[in-house]
Amino acid sequence: MSESGDGGDAILNVGVDLGTSRSSVSASNGERHVVRSYVGWPADMVARKVLQRDVLIGDDALENRIMLDLHRPLERGLIKEGSEKDAEAVRELLSHLISLVNNDDARVRAVVGVPAEALRVNRQQLRNAMSGLIDQLMIVSEPFAVAYGLEALLHALVIDIGAGTTDFCVMNGRYPTEEDQRTLTQAGDSVDEQLNQLVAARYPEANFSSHMVREWKEKHSFVGEPKGSVEVEAPVRGVPTQLDITDEMRQACESLLPPVTEMMIDLISRVQPEYQAKVRQNVLLSGGSGLIRGLGAALQEALKEIGGGQVRVVKDPIYVGSDGGLALATDAPDSDWEKLSA
Amino acid sequence: MASLRKIKRRMVRRVVDENLDLIRGPRATRRSRRLSRLFTAAKVVFLVGLPAGLVASSMVLAEAAQGWVENSRAAILRQGPAPGLVPSPWRVEPVVSAPFALDHSFPAPLPIDRKILPLVVRRVVLDPGHGGDSSGTEAPLGLVEKEVTLDIAKRLRRLLEEASYEVVMTREEDVGVTLADRADYGNRESGDIFVSIHVNWFENRRSRGVETYYLGPTDDPYLKDLAARENRDSGIPLAEFRDMLERLYADIRQEESRRLASAVQRSLHRSLSSINSAIENRGVKTAPFGVLVRTEMPAILAEVSCLSNEAEARRLVQPAYREYIAEAIFDGLRHYARGLNTSDNQRS
Known part of the structure; x- marks a missing residue:
């Protein structure tokens, strides 16, 4: 349900997690949606006639990709630079996300999460992309939005593993500074790349695409001991063939462990000594790639090196960022929102 | 619960x-020229507290003054202060008394609060190293330093201009420019900071x-000697207000150069190590590079990568990596x- 602001207009507070692979939106009317971050335009007149649409978004775009000029417009959680088409795709994606939740044509106040170390220019680009789509806009670091949504504001470390970036944010009861936040580019996409290479090396005659590899990972990813063998199907010289990719899957997923572990320990070691134990007990794993089976346990194992701790995968890791954005949007006073016209 | 609400309110x-x-x-809203800024700074320093300004002057100045005091102590005791040593309009007892306080050591320098001297950055001078016949270092892949520095500087110029900074460059193509000309150009253009x-x-x-x-400062004996000679020749800032301000300004410039170098070094290492953990943080250092000596604004020289390492050179070939460095x-x-x-007090 839309709220009513001072002016009497219906106001809809919205939190958006603009992800490289998936984007989610949570609104104050209770609507929540997740959309794959793909935007496609019919490649030619024939495709337009078949598809009967000017632009396709999310799964719709992915399923019809063969007929589309398909764009995944976000790179490392930010708008790709130098391509007008990608900037346009981001606008389409954002417009779509807002339309999914704004059924009453309300005034929209949005909080959008970006990677922790997004530069000013990146934020400005996003602001430009959202101009005209919404009424008021705040941009925040994504892991901070996650922490805010979980109310993990004191003695906590949020690790948000998305497709494009892994973001870290230490919460010390104050607004995180640049020193409290880090971004790694080792994330879901780097796992995909590695898996692609490993499977290609083992099955050189198999024919598969990056989209298939991503689907395999989303279905079977794990670190540590496998629950069983991971078998997928791909054509080999045109014949559908079962491929055992258990070892390749493990190796690709475990490639995340060294950099994430190193950064986690480094950030904890920078916390004031008397609070380090508390932070170690409150490590929160979020983001789509945080769902890799066994990842939380492996990070918890790594914490033993510095005295042990607890790593928890947050409930609802797909929506936790947009929910956090919504919480921020709701808590910001009307007087502040008035200054933040998009 | 109330405390959580308070924390949330603060964060929002x-x-x-x-x-x-x-x-x-x-x-930042830049005043027209550095000279007018200096003049304003002079007024502020003088009005707010000349004593504070002098107490806060640099270690170099302090050491030099200490040496001067040591050498002059006997003469002063014998003869008293020379007539006209401190022109009366500028005579401020605490300032004058500090170097002459025979029973106390020279006060330790305090950092200058930026509130006293409001500096701003509006115009950035970018100095792509080498050019023309001076190729700089060269990688086995054929990549030369002068090309890489110019490319990164142009990318950096775009980023700065998008963020509404004014940018001037000491060279925009493959031409040779002497170090003196680079520094002089930056000075003429009234740059607020100089980045080589x-x-x-x-x-x-x-x-x-x-x-x-x-x-x-450096441990190099030659440079220490040079600095000492210069300080001695300047007469130390008690004689003329203008001299004092120049020294004071130089002190600020050095301190600001250090801050600038720290900020750039921290950002460079953090960004590059996030995509390549092998990147070493070789730190912020002091050295007598020509452009740094001659420039009149906070100035740094950043070694943003290296061509001697083959893997690093391969990365530098990629535009995305050079963009990453510029960012x-x-x-x-x-x-x-x-x-x-932000004033120093607020920062701490």
């Missing part, structure tokens, strides 16, 4: 402020790292520029 406030800052762009971009070469080919220099320098400059509006 910060988020709003950060976004307002993004909307408004760099808040270079790419390193290490004897140890496995090394790969970033380091940033500013002009400052890292930009972020460091932005961080420094923002900090200028």
Whole structure:
């Protein structure tokens, strides 16, 4: 349900997690949606006639990709630079996300999460992309939005593993500074790349695409001991063939462990000594790639090196960022929102 | 619970402020020329407290003054202060008494609060290292330093201009420019900061790292001697107000150069190590590079990468990596520029 602001207009507070692979939106009317971050335009007149649409978004775009000029417009959680088409795709994606939740044509106040170390220019680009789509806009670091949504504001470390970036944010009861936040580019996409290479090396005659590899990972990813063998199907010289990719899957997923572990320990070691134990007990794993089976346990194992701790995968890791954005949007006073016209 | 609400309120406030800052762009409003800024600074220093300014002057100045005091002590005791040593309009007892306080050591220098001397960054001088016949270092792949520095500087210029900074460059094509001309150009253009971009070469080919220099004290005996001679020849700032201000300004410039170097070095290392953990943080260093000596504004020389390491050279071939370096320098400059509006007390 839309709220009513001072002016009497219906106001809809919205939190958006603009992800490289998936984007989610949570609104104050209770609507929540997740959309794959793909935007496609019919490649030619024939495709337009078949598809009967000017632009396709999310799964719709992915399923019809063969007929589309398909764009995944976000790179490392930010708008790709130098391509007008990608900037346009981001606008389409954002417009779509807002339309999914704004059924009453309300005034929209949005909080959008970006990677922790997004530069000013990146934020400005996003602001430009959202101009005209919404009424008021705040941009925040994504892991901070996650922490805010979980109310993990004191003695906590949020690790948000998305497709494009892994973001870290230490919460010390104050607004995180640049020193409290880090971004790694080792994330879901780097796992995909590695898996692609490993499977290609083992099955050189198999024919598969990056989209298939991503689907395999989303279905079977794990670190540590496998629950069983991971078998997928791909054509080999045109014949559908079962491929055992258990070892390749493990190796690709475990490639995340060294950099994430190193950064986690480094950030904890920078916390004031008397609070380090508390932070170690409150490590929160979020983001789509945080769902890799066994990842939380492996990070918890790594914490033993510095005295042990607890790593928890947050409930609802797909929506936790947009929910956090919504919480921020709701808590910001009307007087502040008035200054933040998009 | 009440405490959580308080924390949340505080954080929301910060988020709003950060976004307002993004909307408004760099808040700095630069006064017309450095000279007028210096003049304003002079007025502020004089009115707010000449004593504070002098007490806060540099270690170099302090050491030199100490030496001067030591050498002059006997003469002063015998003869008393020379007539006209401190022109009466500028006579301020605490200032004059400090070097003459025979029973006390010279007070330790205090950092200058930026509130006293409001510096801002609006115009950035970018100095792509080498050019023309001076190719700089060269990688086995055929990549030369002068090309890399120019490319990164142009990318950095775009980022800065998008963020509403004014940018001037000491060269925009493959031409040779002497160090003196580079510094003089920056001075003539009234740049607020000077950033010289270079790419390193290490004897140890496995090394790969970033380091940033500013002009400052050194252990080099030659430089120490030179600094001492210059300080002695200047008469130390008690004789003339103008001299004092120049010294004071030089002190600020050095301190600001250090801050600038730290901000850029931190950003460079953090950004580059996030995509390549092998990048070493070789730190902020002081050295007598020609452009740093001659420039009249806070100035640094950043060694943003190295061509001696083959893997690093391969990365430098990729435009995306050079863009990444430019972004890292930009972020460091932005961080420094923002900090200028914050007093030291607020920062700590």
